[in-house]
Amino acid sequence: MNSPKNKRFGIWTPRLAAIGSALVAALAITTLPGLADTAYVETAESAAICDQVAFTQPFLPFGDQRDYYLAPGGAFENGAPGWTMTGGARVSWFSNAHGIHGQADKRSLLIPTRGSATTPLTCINLDFPHARMATANWGWNPELLVEVNYPDVNSGWVTVGRVTPNSGIAPLRGWKISDDLLLKPELAGAEQGKRRVLVRFTALKGTWWVDDLYVDPRRH
Numbered sequence: 551m552n553s554p555k556n557k558r559f560g561i562w563t564p565r566l567a568a569i570g571s572a573l574v575a576a577l578a579i580t581t582l583p584g585l586a587d588t589a590y591v592e593t594a595e596s597a598a599i600c601d602q603v604a605f606t607q608p609f610l611p612f613g614d615q616r617d618y619y620l621a622p623g624g625a626f627e628n629g630a631p632g633w634t635m636t637g638g639a640r641v642s643w644f645s646n647a648h649g650i651h652g653q654a655d656k657r658s659l660l661i662p663t664r665g666s667a668t669t670p671l672t673c674i675n676l677d678f679p680h681a682r683m684a685t686a687n688w689g690w691n692p693e694l695l696v697e698v699n700y701p702d703v704n705s706g707w708v709t710v711g712r713v714t715p716n717s718g719i720a721p722l723r724g725w726k727i728s729d730d731l732l733l734k735p736e737l738a739g740a741e742q743g744k745r746r747v748l749v750r751f752t753a754l755k756g757t758w759w760v761d762d763l764y765v766d767p768r769r770h
């Protein structure tokens with residue numbers, strides 16, 4: 551916990567928390583468009599990911615040998631701590647059929663049409679380029695928008711992918727494993743080192759379930 555890398559984050563965290571608090575305070579007295587996009591939640595779990603990450607190979611059964619870490623609250627088995635929900639998005643009793651995180655898991659994230667769900671802050675770097683997850687959908691022509699936001703550089707929301715019934719692999723009882731979702735860490739600059747990111751899912755059409763959101767910690 552005393553490596554130079556961690557000390558660096560230790561310096562960052564209070565300063566950025568102060569900025570976040572200032573933005574929340576600003577939102578309380580004004581409705582300026584754009585500012586709402588920079589509000590975020592950081593939980594103890596999401597902060598810890600910046601310092602220490604447990605790697606697994608959750609997609610090994612699907613021929614993906616890369617190492618990943620579970621995004622904060624990304625299996626939804628203990629609710630969705632730190633996630634920001636709009637439009638009726640919530641945790642549901644419908645875990646993914648593949649049991650990527652655990653065969654006994656029972657829950658996932660439900661996003662109704664026009665609803666959205668945003669992760670708490672999590673950490674990636676230039677070698678953490680993508681994420682994968684399980685999805686299911688229902689309704690006419692369903693489409694799930696995936697965006698990222700790097701609040702430390704005020705990137706705003708940037709579209710990085712759209713999930714449809716035609717994308718992904720390994721269909722099983724309505725669930726599929728997504729293709730790689732490129733998180734574009736370069737949006738936060740070309741320098742090496744960790745950067746903090748939010749990922750937002752919005753159900754543009756249809757109802758979507760998202761489960762077992764994993765981030766790849768290395769480029770292979």
Ligand SMILES: [Ca+2]
Nearest residue numbers: 625645655657
């Ligand atoms: Ca689950």
